[in-house]
Amino acid sequence: MSRRHWAHLVGVAVIAAAFAVAAPAAVGMPAEEGEGAAGKAADAGPAATATAYLQARAAAITAADPAAVLAPWVVTGSALARTEARVAEGTAVRGEAVGRTAETAVCRVTVLDSQPADDGVTAVVAAHAITTLTWRAENGKADTEGSGIDHTITLRRNGDDWVITADAYADVLKPACLEAAGASRARVRAAARAVERTAAPVRLPEAASPREAATPRRYSDIIAYDRPGAQAYADTYALSYNPTFVRFSGADCANFASQCARAGDMPQASGGATSGWWYDKEGTSSPSNDTYSLSWINVTRQIGYWNTRRTDWETSAGMLSRGDFIYYDWTGDGVWDHVAVVAGTNSSGQKMIDAHTTDHYHVYWKLGYSGTKYRYARVRAQWVVL
Numbered sequence: 001m002s003r004r005h006w007a008h009l010v011g012v013a014v015i016a017a018a019f020a021v022a023a024p025a026a027v028g029m030p031a032e033e034g035e036g037a038a039g040k041a042a043d044a045g046p047a048a049t050a051t052a053y054l055q056a057r058a059a060a061i062t063a064a065d066p067a068a069v070l071a072p073w074v075v076t077g078s079a080l081a082r083t084e085a086r087v088a089e090g091t092a093v094r095g096e097a098v099g100r101t102a103e104t105a106v107c108r109v110t111v112l113d114s115q116p117a118d119d120g121v122t123a124v125v126a127a128h129a130i131t132t133l134t135w136r137a138e139n140g141k142a143d144t145e146g147s148g149i150d151h152t153i154t155l156r157r158n159g160d161d162w163v164i165t166a167d168a169y170a171d172v173l174k175p176a177c178l179e180a181a182g183a184s185r186a187r188v189r190a191a192a193r194a195v196e197r198t199a200a201p202v203r204l205p206e207a208a209s210p211r212e213a214a215t216p217r218r219y220s221d222i223i224a225y226d227r228p229g230a231q232a233y234a235d236t237y238a239l240s241y242n243p244t245f246v247r248f249s250g251a252d253c254a255n256f257a258s259q260c261a262r263a264g265d266m267p268q269a270s271g272g273a274t275s276g277w278w279y280d281k282e283g284t285s286s287p288s289n290d291t292y293s294l295s296w297i298n299v300t301r302q303i304g305y306w307n308t309r310r311t312d313w314e315t316s317a318g319m320l321s322r323g324d325f326i327y328y329d330w331t332g333d334g335v336w337d338h339v340a341v342v343a344g345t346n347s348s349g350q351k352m353i354d355a356h357t358t359d360h361y362h363v364y365w366k367l368g369y370s371g372t373k374y375r376y377a378r379v380r381a382q383w384v385v386l
């Protein structure tokens with residue numbers, strides 16, 4: 001058995017151990033597509049080739065020469081080959097900059113769709129890739145980070161093989177990785193703008209209607225924020241999705257943050273579509289008839305309701321605890337684009353986050369490049385509810 005194969009198996013065992021406790025739903029991901037594929041098999045179809053390419057993307061992170069690892073799957077010298085080698089290199093460089101070494105990187109791939117074109121020359125494969133990175137801190141301790149990303153991969157027939165010609169995906173870390181690997185300022189900023197475009201405000205359900213005010217009670221209640229409860233929810237659904245809540249493909253971060261706050265007993269506030277902060281399941285577990293406020297699903301609206309009612313700004317990430325929230329403005333254009341939930345502190349003493357879109361599990365909180373702005377929201381300890 002090759003050394004690489006052993007490393008792969010060890011990596012899988014590490015992930016299984018990590019996620020068996022923290023994120024049981026991730027264990028259920030189909031694994032058939034994701035195993036093996038160390039070399040280039042003859043007559044591999046588009047789906048198998050796309051799977052092997054995604055695994056090579058992960059393997060490139062820990063490789064001395066990322067471009068060489070990617071070379072069998074991409075066109076040498078192409079923009080894709082250069083970009084993906086930089087993303088892999090930048091991932092490792094960013095870790096080193098904060099005192100960590102990337103030790104293993106394993107990608108588990110689920111093919112969602114595979115469509116060969118009528119011409120027999122091109123094909124498009126949609127796949128979900130869950131990458132697990134193990135970092136070694138300077139104190140010798142290990143941390144495991146997970147990410148989940150949808151890829152739409154275009155392939156072209158090349159003799160008996162297929163080669164990847166395009167890979168469309170939304171990874172909020174891409175600008176930071178490109179910058180760390182020495183990409184041009186223009187290239188980094190273009191990548192950040194692309195991430196910002198995918199974070200466009202999401203729609204309200206048609207059924208959204210003004211809510212009845214809650215019947216006033218004759219007594220008040222004190223509700224404390226349950227930080228462990230918020231974090232447990234975040235860890236459980238970071239790389240999967242709670243099927244009883246609506247899902248916004250490509251822009252689920254605020255919805256996920258709201259769900260985590262709800263799991264921590266943050267009191268909801270009834271109102272209309274553009275007031276309060278609430279989610280109504282209408283008495284069913286299916287999300288198809290759910291209604292919710294814009295503040296539940298939109299980053300800017302969430303800040304607008306939570307700030308001074310549920311949260312207060314702090315001046316640094318270090319002042320936050322699990323169950324708090326970090327906001328991101330990718331290019332610093334003044335529009336807040338992303339929110340993540342603080343999930344604790346890693347072995348290097350850095351805050352780590354859980355988030356959706358890009359799906360992140362226990363990832364180092366500083367996701368942006370040098371142009372990114374951050375805000376740090378501490379959730380209040382308790383609320384008096386009338």
Ligand SMILES: [Ca+2]
Nearest residue numbers: 329330333335
């Ligand atoms: Ca922005």
